[in-house]
Amino acid sequence: QKLTGQVTDKATQQPIAGVSIAVKGTLTGTLTNNGGTFSLTNLKSTDVLVFSYLGYRTQEIPYTGQNSLTVELEEGLALNEVVVTALGLERNARSLGYAIQKVDGRLISDVKAPNFLDNLAGKVAGVNISAGSTGVGSSSKITIRGESSFTNTNPLFVVDGIPINNATVVNNVNDDANGFQEIDFGNGAMEINPDDVAAVSVLKGPGAAALYGTRASNGVILITTKDGVTNKGIGVSFNSTFFAERPFQLPRFxxxxxxxxxxxxxxxxxxxxxxxxxxxxxxxxxxDAGLLIQQYDSPVSLPDGRTVRGGDIYVYSGQPITPTPFVSHPDNVSSFYQLGHTAINNLAVSGSYAKGNYRLSFSDLNSQSTIPGVNLDRKTLAAKLQFEPVKWLKINSSINYINSSSDNRPATKYGSENINYAMSAWLGRQTDVNPMKQYWQPGLENVQQFSYNYTYFDNPYFTLYENRNSFNRDRLIGNISATADIAEHFRVIVRSGMDYSSEARQFRRAFSSNRFRNGAYAENRVYFREVNTDFLLNYTRNLGPLSLDVSAGGNQMNQQTSFDQDQALSLAQPGxxxxxxxxxxxxxxxxxxxxxxxxLYALAKLSYRxxxxxxxxxxxxxxxxxxxPTSTANTSFFYPSVSASWVLSNQFRLPYGISFAKVRASVANVGNDTSxxxxxxxxxARTPVFSQPAFSAQSSIANTNLKPESTTSFEVGADIRFFNDRLGFDLTYYDALTSNQxxxxxxxxxxxYSERVINGGAVRSRGLEAVVTLTPIQTNSVRWNVNLNFSRNRSTVVSLPDEAGTLTLGYNRIYxxxxQTVWYQVRQGDRMGDMWGTGYLRNAQGEFIVGANGQYIADNTLKKLGNYNPDFMLGLNNQISVKNWNLNFLLDWRQGGVLVSRTLALAGVAGQLIETADRPDAGIVAKGVVNTGTAENPVYQQNTRAIPAETYYRMYYDRNNEENSTYNASYVKLREMSIGYTVPETAWLAQKLRMQRLTVAVVGRNLFALSHMQHFDPEQTSFQQQQFQRGVEDMTYPSSRNIGVKLSVNF
Amino acid sequence: FKEINTNPNAPVDVQPSLLMRKVLFDYGEQMSYEAFVAGNLLGQYFTAIDFNLFDRHSLSEPQYGGNPWPFLYTNLRDNEIILQKSRANVAYGVYEGPALIMKAYMTAALTDLYGDVPYSEALSGQSGVITPAYDGQEAIYTASGGILDNLNKGIASINAYKGATALDGDIIFSGNRTKWVLFANSLKIKYLMRISGRVDVKSDLQKVLTEGNFIKANTDNAAFRFSTQPNNFRMSTARVGDYNLFIMSLTSQEILTNLSDPRIQTYFRSTTAKPGTYKGLLNGPDASKLSISVADYSLTGSIFRENSDKLSANFMTAAETSLLLAEAAERGLVSASAKDWYERGITQAFEYWQTTLPTSYLSSNAVAYKQNGQNPIEQILTQKWLANINNGYEGWIEWRRTGFPRLKTISASLNNNLIPVRMPYPGTESALNNVQYKKAADKINNNSINAPVWWDVN
Known part of the structure; x- marks a missing residue:
C-alpha cells in the first residue's frame, strides 16, 4: 500500500520539511521534503506511523489503508525545547547525548537578586551556589558537579558566544592584625543583568562542554540575552522591583x-x-540587678559645665565618671542594623522590522544594605541588534555597558576591620550602641574616634562610615558576529567579542583606627581585558534518512590583566x-x-531519522x-568527545502512559591549563628597607615541565515522560576522572620553600542528577507545575602526587x-571538601578526658572535622497559576556536611552567646572522664570537679580547637516566593493604558530557613588567601531577608 | 608563547645586595617581634594577661609569634642563594663571608630553639630534596660545614677578599667588612660557650680572646635601628590591646628592684594607678580566673612603642660578648679578669639601652662582683639576661644552659609546672615531612618541650 501526505505546522499551516515518519517497531521510515510532503509504500493496516520533528510534539497515527494523509504537528512542550549548546549552536534537547539544563529567563528575573548567580540557586540539578557573607555586593561561589580539580573549580561563563570573566580579585593584604583586611569586591558574573537574559543553559559535564576547551572542564554557564525578534513593531516593557530588607538571622545573645x-x-x-x-x-x-557602674557612655561633668561621655577620654582629665545603671540591651545588635532596601528598575524597548530587530535596555539597581553605610549601585545599558542586509547574511551585535559602584564594601573575616569582631564577638552585653553614632570625641573630629573600647575594637559606625572601601567599576562586554550562507549547505560564522573592565578602589582609614593610629590610605586599580575571536565553517546535508552536520572552526583568546596597589600606612593631615x-x-x-x-576544533553531528x-x-x-622561556613543547593538547542519543519512543511501542523516552551516553576528555x-x-619585591629595594625568592618552586590537566568523563542519561509529558524524569549518572592535576x-x-608546582594526583567525581517535572493540575484556569532538581555528588581522591599521603589544599585561619586553622586536606580515598582541625583529647570511647584542673586537654593532632559538601541537594520549584493569579516558590534543601563557625567560637569564648547564659555559682562540671589509672593503663571515671562557668566557656569554645564550634550544615530554605496578579488585557485599565500585560506581585527572597544554626544564615562561604572557602563561617555579616513588590508592564 | 609567558612582574635573577638587605632586615624585624611576644615570655621578662596559652607553656598554641621556624628557613634560603652567587661569580665574592656568617648565625638560632633540625639536606627544594632529614645538634655545631666551621670560613673569606666590589645591602655594618669579622668572632665566643658543657672549648676560646678581633664597643654592635613604617618595630603600630597584653613579670620586678636597676624605667612604665611604682605579675596566669586592672601593673617601656625608633634589632652586642667572656674567665676557660669583663659588660649594656649607669651601681650590694656571698656566675648571667631583653629568645636559651637567673614556676602551667627547655617542631613538619619528623620526634619523647637539646647539660 502506498501512502502520500503532507505535514504542516498546526499554528501557521506552513509545511514542515524534514519531519521523520517512522513505522513503529520497524526500521522503515522517511522524511518530508521541502514541500512537507512524503510518501511511503508497503504499509500494512496494523502499522502505526510516528511523526516526529525537533521542537514538535510527536504524533502517532494508525494506518487504516488510506492513500493520503494530512498531519498537523503542534509545537512541543517545555522539555522538548531548543537549547543553546557549545559555540552557541542551537539544538533540540532531545538530540543531545549529554546533560544540559535550561533555565528560562522568566524564572531568573522573577525574584531578582543583586548577584546574578544567586538567581540560579536551586534551579539547576548539580549546580551548587553559595552566597557571600559581606552583604550586598559580595561574591557568590558556583560549582558544577562538585570539585573535580584541586585548584580550579570555576565554570566558564559565556554570554552570547563570548566568554566573560567571573574572577573575584582581592586587594593586597597582610595577614596579621596590623594591616588592611581582605575585601570582597564581587565576582565578575554577578553583573549579568537578569532582565536582559533570555535563557541560561548549563552545560554540566565535559561532554557538553568539550568544544569550549581548556576553560570548560568545570562546566559552562551559557547565557543568551534577549533580542527584539518576538515583537512586531515596537514593544516597550518596564519592570520595577522594590525590596525592603531586614537581617535574616542575627546571633542570639x-x-x-x-x-x-x-x-x-x-x-x-x-x-x-x-x-x-x-x-x-x-x-x-x-x-538588671540594680547595679550602678561606670560605663563608656556614663556622663562626666566638665568644669565648664559641659557633660561628656566616659569614653571621651581625650576630652576630660581626672573628672570622675558618674556610674549609671548596669542594664541589659537585648536589641543592641539588632537595632544597629537598619532597614535596607533594593530597587531594581528596567526599561526595555524592542522591535523588529523587515530586515532585522533590535532591543535596548536600561537597568538601574540601587541597594542600601541593612549594614549601615554599605550599598551597591549598578547601571546596565544593553543594546542588541540583528539584521540581514541581504538574504544570505546575518549580522548580530550586542553590547553591554555596566557601571557598578559602592561607597563601602565591608571587610571579611576575623579582625578589627570587620564590625562583627566588635559587634558579634566582643560587644559587652550591657553596651548601648546608640551613643556610638556620634563617633568622634567632641573637638577631635577626624582625629580621635569615640568607642566603647580602645584596645582592640573600633566603633562599628566609625568603621562603616569613615574607614570605607569604595570602588567604581566600568565594564564593557560586547561582540559582533556575521553569519553567511556562502553556498548551498555551507555556512560561515565569524565572531569577535571582548570583556573589558577597569576598576578603581579606594581604602580610607581615619586617624585613631585600631590598626592605623595615624590613618592610612590605599588605591587599588584592577584591569582586565579578554578578546576572543573565532570562526566556524558549517556544512549540512540530508542524505535520505541520514542528516549530516559538520563544522570546523578556530578561536584565539588574548587576555591581559593588571593589578596595582599603592598604599601609605600613615598620613600627615587627618581626614x-x-x-x-x-x-x-x-x-x-x-x-x-x-x-x-x-x-582549532571540529564537530560532526549525525542523525538518523x-x-x-x-x-x-x-x-x-x-x-x-x-x-x-625556552620551550613550547607542552603547550599543545588535544581532546575528543563522542556522544549519542537514541529516542526509544520513536522506535518502539512503549507501554501505555509513556509519551517520550530517550537514552543518551557520552564520553569526553577535556584538558586544562593553568595561570x-x-x-x-x-x-x-619585599617591603623596602630604609627606602631601598629588597627581594626574596618566591616561596613556590616553579615547574619547567608542566603538562595540562586532563578530565575524562563518562555520562549516561535517560529522559522519560509520561501522560502526555505531564510527568517527566531526566536522569543522569556521571563519572569523571581529573588527573595529572x-x-x-x-x-x-x-x-x-613552602610550595612546589607539580603535575599529579587524580580526583574522581561521581554523581547522580535527577530533574523531575510534574504538572499535577492542568485545566483552562488552573495550572500547577513542579520542578524538582536533585543531585548528589561524590568527589574522591583517587591518587595523590607524593607518598607522604596528605595534600593540603588550603586553610582558613584566625589571623x-x-x-587556629581549619585545614582543607585530603588523603588518598578521602573526599574533596574534608576539613581537619583540632579538638580536645578524648578516650577510645570518644569521651572528653578531663585534666587535674577540671578542664579538657588540648589535643594538637589534627582530626577530621567533617566534609563541607552536602550529601545531596534538592531544589523544589513550584509554579501555580489560578486564572490571573500566580504563586511561585522555591525551596532549597541541602542535606549533610559540616560548618565550622568562628562566630560560635569567638562570641562563645567572650560569653556573649545564649549558649553561655547558664552560669551557676557552683560552677560547671565539664562533661567527660578523669583518668584515675596510669598513662599506660588508664581507668576512666566520670568527672565531678566543677570549674567556674567563665573558665568552662572560655575553654569549651577556645579558638585553638575547632571541633566544639562545628555544626551540622544541613538546611532547608525558602529561597524565593512570589504571589502575583496579571491584569487581563481586556480589563478596563489595560485597555485605557494600551497595555499588553500588567503584572503586580509581592516577592520575597531568603525568607525562611530550618537549620541547626541559630546565629546566622546557614548558607555560608568565607574568604581567605584571596579565594573562596567553604565550610567555615568567618565572622559573617547577616544576610538579608527581602520582601517587596514587583510591577511589570508591557506596552 | 615564550614571550607571553615570561613574567614581566618580577626578575628571574637579582643582585645579591637586594637579597642581603631583605635577609638582614627580615630576620632582625621578625626576631625582634618574636622576642617581644614570645621570647620575653619564655625568658620571663614579660607576662601576657590574656590569649596567653604560650605564656602558660602550651608552646604549640601561640597566639602571637612563637613560630619562628618558617622565617628562619626562608631567610636561610635567601642567604643560601647569596652564598651560591658569591661562589659562582667572582664579582660577587665579597658576599661569601657575610653570607657564611649569617648562615652560622641563623642556623644557631634554629638549633638552639628546636634541637635537631634539618640542616645538611635542607634548602635543597630546587634540586628535589623535599623531605630533608634532621641533623643532630652536635654535628650542626661542630661538623665541617656547621656553625663554627662556617664562622671560620666566613672570616677567612673576608680576609682573603681582594676584589673591589662593595658589600652592598649591608644594613648592619654599611659594608664595613672588618666589622663582619668582629661579629663573627663574637659569635664564635657565644657558640663556644653554648657548647662548653659538651666540648672542651678552652683553646678555641682563648685563641679568639687573644686575637682580640671581636665586638668590644657598642659602635661595633651587629644591630640596626628601627625606623618609621614600613621599617618600624612591629609593636609600635600594633593595636593598643595587643600592646597592653604584655606587662612586667614578677621575675623582672624582683630582679630589677633587688638590683635597684634604673633600667626598670627603660624596659617598663610605672603603673598608672600609682605613678612611680613598678609592679609585675607572675607568668602564666589563667586568664579566665584573672580579674585585674591593667592600671595596677607596669606596661612595657616606651622604647617598645612610642620611642621605638630608639630600639635596635639586636644580632650581637659588645655587652653580650663581654659578659660571655666574664663567664668564660670565671669558669677558667680563658685567662682574663672575670670582674673586668663583667663590669665592662654592664657598662656597655646600660649604654646600649640608653640608660645612665648610676655611679654606685657597680659597687652596690647585689651587683658588686663576687661580693656579699653572691654567686658570680649567677651575677654574670643575671646581667646578661638584663642586657638581652628583646634579643630573640636569648634570655631563655641561656637560662636553659646555666639555670640563671632563677626563673619562677608559673601561675597556671599547662606543662605540669615545668619550664620548657625547647620549642616544639611546628605541626607543619608532621604534616609535610612526616617520615623524617617522626625519626627526630621519637628521639625526644614525641617532640616533647621538656627534652633538653644536646648542649643543654644543665
Missing amino acids: QNSYGQGNSGAFKYVNGLGGGINDNISYSYGPRL VFKLTNAASPVEVYQQVGRKRINS DLLFVDITGRNDWSSALAT PYQTTGVFN ILSLPIAQPTG DNVN
Whole structure:
C-alpha cells in the first residue's frame, strides 16, 4: 500500500520539511521534503506511523489503508525545547547525548537578586551556589558537579558566544592584625543583568562542554540575552522591583551578664585602666540587678559645665565618671542594623522590522544594605541588534555597558576591620550602641574616634562610615558576529567579542583606627581585558534518512590583566585621603598578566531519522601558560568527545502512559591549563628597607615541565515522560576522572620553600542528577507545575602526587595562627571538601578526658572535622497559576556536611552567646572522664570537679580547637516566593493604558530557613588567601531577608 | 608563547645586595617581634594577661609569634642563594663571608630553639630534596660545614677578599667588612660557650680572646635601628590591646628592684594607678580566673612603642660578648679578669639601652662582683639576661644552659609546672615531612618541650 501526505505546522499551516515518519517497531521510515510532503509504500493496516520533528510534539497515527494523509504537528512542550549548546549552536534537547539544563529567563528575573548567580540557586540539578557573607555586593561561589580539580573549580561563563570573566580579585593584604583586611569586591558574573537574559543553559559535564576547551572542564554557564525578534513593531516593557530588607538571622545573645571578668567591671578609659575594661568579655556583673557602674557612655561633668561621655577620654582629665545603671540591651545588635532596601528598575524597548530587530535596555539597581553605610549601585545599558542586509547574511551585535559602584564594601573575616569582631564577638552585653553614632570625641573630629573600647575594637559606625572601601567599576562586554550562507549547505560564522573592565578602589582609614593610629590610605586599580575571536565553517546535508552536520572552526583568546596597589600606612593631615598626604613611604605593588590560547576544533553531528543522534568533537588548544622561556613543547593538547542519543519512543511501542523516552551516553576528555608564569621561578619585591629595594625568592618552586590537566568523563542519561509529558524524569549518572592535576603542593619549610608546582594526583567525581517535572493540575484556569532538581555528588581522591599521603589544599585561619586553622586536606580515598582541625583529647570511647584542673586537654593532632559538601541537594520549584493569579516558590534543601563557625567560637569564648547564659555559682562540671589509672593503663571515671562557668566557656569554645564550634550544615530554605496578579488585557485599565500585560506581585527572597544554626544564615562561604572557602563561617555579616513588590508592564 | 609567558612582574635573577638587605632586615624585624611576644615570655621578662596559652607553656598554641621556624628557613634560603652567587661569580665574592656568617648565625638560632633540625639536606627544594632529614645538634655545631666551621670560613673569606666590589645591602655594618669579622668572632665566643658543657672549648676560646678581633664597643654592635613604617618595630603600630597584653613579670620586678636597676624605667612604665611604682605579675596566669586592672601593673617601656625608633634589632652586642667572656674567665676557660669583663659588660649594656649607669651601681650590694656571698656566675648571667631583653629568645636559651637567673614556676602551667627547655617542631613538619619528623620526634619523647637539646647539660 502506498501512502502520500503532507505535514504542516498546526499554528501557521506552513509545511514542515524534514519531519521523520517512522513505522513503529520497524526500521522503515522517511522524511518530508521541502514541500512537507512524503510518501511511503508497503504499509500494512496494523502499522502505526510516528511523526516526529525537533521542537514538535510527536504524533502517532494508525494506518487504516488510506492513500493520503494530512498531519498537523503542534509545537512541543517545555522539555522538548531548543537549547543553546557549545559555540552557541542551537539544538533540540532531545538530540543531545549529554546533560544540559535550561533555565528560562522568566524564572531568573522573577525574584531578582543583586548577584546574578544567586538567581540560579536551586534551579539547576548539580549546580551548587553559595552566597557571600559581606552583604550586598559580595561574591557568590558556583560549582558544577562538585570539585573535580584541586585548584580550579570555576565554570566558564559565556554570554552570547563570548566568554566573560567571573574572577573575584582581592586587594593586597597582610595577614596579621596590623594591616588592611581582605575585601570582597564581587565576582565578575554577578553583573549579568537578569532582565536582559533570555535563557541560561548549563552545560554540566565535559561532554557538553568539550568544544569550549581548556576553560570548560568545570562546566559552562551559557547565557543568551534577549533580542527584539518576538515583537512586531515596537514593544516597550518596564519592570520595577522594590525590596525592603531586614537581617535574616542575627546571633542570639545572653542578656544576663555584662562586660567584665570574674563578675567584676568598671570602665575608666577602655584601655585597661578600669577593672577588666581592656578586653570586652561578658563575664562581668549581673545585668538588671540594680547595679550602678561606670560605663563608656556614663556622663562626666566638665568644669565648664559641659557633660561628656566616659569614653571621651581625650576630652576630660581626672573628672570622675558618674556610674549609671548596669542594664541589659537585648536589641543592641539588632537595632544597629537598619532597614535596607533594593530597587531594581528596567526599561526595555524592542522591535523588529523587515530586515532585522533590535532591543535596548536600561537597568538601574540601587541597594542600601541593612549594614549601615554599605550599598551597591549598578547601571546596565544593553543594546542588541540583528539584521540581514541581504538574504544570505546575518549580522548580530550586542553590547553591554555596566557601571557598578559602592561607597563601602565591608571587610571579611576575623579582625578589627570587620564590625562583627566588635559587634558579634566582643560587644559587652550591657553596651548601648546608640551613643556610638556620634563617633568622634567632641573637638577631635577626624582625629580621635569615640568607642566603647580602645584596645582592640573600633566603633562599628566609625568603621562603616569613615574607614570605607569604595570602588567604581566600568565594564564593557560586547561582540559582533556575521553569519553567511556562502553556498548551498555551507555556512560561515565569524565572531569577535571582548570583556573589558577597569576598576578603581579606594581604602580610607581615619586617624585613631585600631590598626592605623595615624590613618592610612590605599588605591587599588584592577584591569582586565579578554578578546576572543573565532570562526566556524558549517556544512549540512540530508542524505535520505541520514542528516549530516559538520563544522570546523578556530578561536584565539588574548587576555591581559593588571593589578596595582599603592598604599601609605600613615598620613600627615587627618581626614585627607590622598597618596600625597602620606607620612610614610608609599608602598607600590604591581602585577600584570598575559595569556593566549589558540584553538582549532571540529564537530560532526549525525542523525538518523530523528531516532538516533551521534556527535563527535575534537579540539586542540595551544596555551601560552604552559610555555617556558625556552620551550613550547607542552603547550599543545588535544581532546575528543563522542556522544549519542537514541529516542526509544520513536522506535518502539512503549507501554501505555509513556509519551517520550530517550537514552543518551557520552564520553569526553577535556584538558586544562593553568595561570600564567607557573613555569619559571622569580624573585619578588619585599617591603623596602630604609627606602631601598629588597627581594626574596618566591616561596613556590616553579615547574619547567608542566603538562595540562586532563578530565575524562563518562555520562549516561535517560529522559522519560509520561501522560502526555505531564510527568517527566531526566536522569543522569556521571563519572569523571581529573588527573595529572596542576597544583601547588605545600612542602616542608626546611626545603627553603613552602610550595612546589607539580603535575599529579587524580580526583574522581561521581554523581547522580535527577530533574523531575510534574504538572499535577492542568485545566483552562488552573495550572500547577513542579520542578524538582536533585543531585548528589561524590568527589574522591583517587591518587595523590607524593607518598607522604596528605595534600593540603588550603586553610582558613584566625589571623596568621597555625593552631587556629581549619585545614582543607585530603588523603588518598578521602573526599574533596574534608576539613581537619583540632579538638580536645578524648578516650577510645570518644569521651572528653578531663585534666587535674577540671578542664579538657588540648589535643594538637589534627582530626577530621567533617566534609563541607552536602550529601545531596534538592531544589523544589513550584509554579501555580489560578486564572490571573500566580504563586511561585522555591525551596532549597541541602542535606549533610559540616560548618565550622568562628562566630560560635569567638562570641562563645567572650560569653556573649545564649549558649553561655547558664552560669551557676557552683560552677560547671565539664562533661567527660578523669583518668584515675596510669598513662599506660588508664581507668576512666566520670568527672565531678566543677570549674567556674567563665573558665568552662572560655575553654569549651577556645579558638585553638575547632571541633566544639562545628555544626551540622544541613538546611532547608525558602529561597524565593512570589504571589502575583496579571491584569487581563481586556480589563478596563489595560485597555485605557494600551497595555499588553500588567503584572503586580509581592516577592520575597531568603525568607525562611530550618537549620541547626541559630546565629546566622546557614548558607555560608568565607574568604581567605584571596579565594573562596567553604565550610567555615568567618565572622559573617547577616544576610538579608527581602520582601517587596514587583510591577511589570508591557506596552 | 615564550614571550607571553615570561613574567614581566618580577626578575628571574637579582643582585645579591637586594637579597642581603631583605635577609638582614627580615630576620632582625621578625626576631625582634618574636622576642617581644614570645621570647620575653619564655625568658620571663614579660607576662601576657590574656590569649596567653604560650605564656602558660602550651608552646604549640601561640597566639602571637612563637613560630619562628618558617622565617628562619626562608631567610636561610635567601642567604643560601647569596652564598651560591658569591661562589659562582667572582664579582660577587665579597658576599661569601657575610653570607657564611649569617648562615652560622641563623642556623644557631634554629638549633638552639628546636634541637635537631634539618640542616645538611635542607634548602635543597630546587634540586628535589623535599623531605630533608634532621641533623643532630652536635654535628650542626661542630661538623665541617656547621656553625663554627662556617664562622671560620666566613672570616677567612673576608680576609682573603681582594676584589673591589662593595658589600652592598649591608644594613648592619654599611659594608664595613672588618666589622663582619668582629661579629663573627663574637659569635664564635657565644657558640663556644653554648657548647662548653659538651666540648672542651678552652683553646678555641682563648685563641679568639687573644686575637682580640671581636665586638668590644657598642659602635661595633651587629644591630640596626628601627625606623618609621614600613621599617618600624612591629609593636609600635600594633593595636593598643595587643600592646597592653604584655606587662612586667614578677621575675623582672624582683630582679630589677633587688638590683635597684634604673633600667626598670627603660624596659617598663610605672603603673598608672600609682605613678612611680613598678609592679609585675607572675607568668602564666589563667586568664579566665584573672580579674585585674591593667592600671595596677607596669606596661612595657616606651622604647617598645612610642620611642621605638630608639630600639635596635639586636644580632650581637659588645655587652653580650663581654659578659660571655666574664663567664668564660670565671669558669677558667680563658685567662682574663672575670670582674673586668663583667663590669665592662654592664657598662656597655646600660649604654646600649640608653640608660645612665648610676655611679654606685657597680659597687652596690647585689651587683658588686663576687661580693656579699653572691654567686658570680649567677651575677654574670643575671646581667646578661638584663642586657638581652628583646634579643630573640636569648634570655631563655641561656637560662636553659646555666639555670640563671632563677626563673619562677608559673601561675597556671599547662606543662605540669615545668619550664620548657625547647620549642616544639611546628605541626607543619608532621604534616609535610612526616617520615623524617617522626625519626627526630621519637628521639625526644614525641617532640616533647621538656627534652633538653644536646648542649643543654644543665
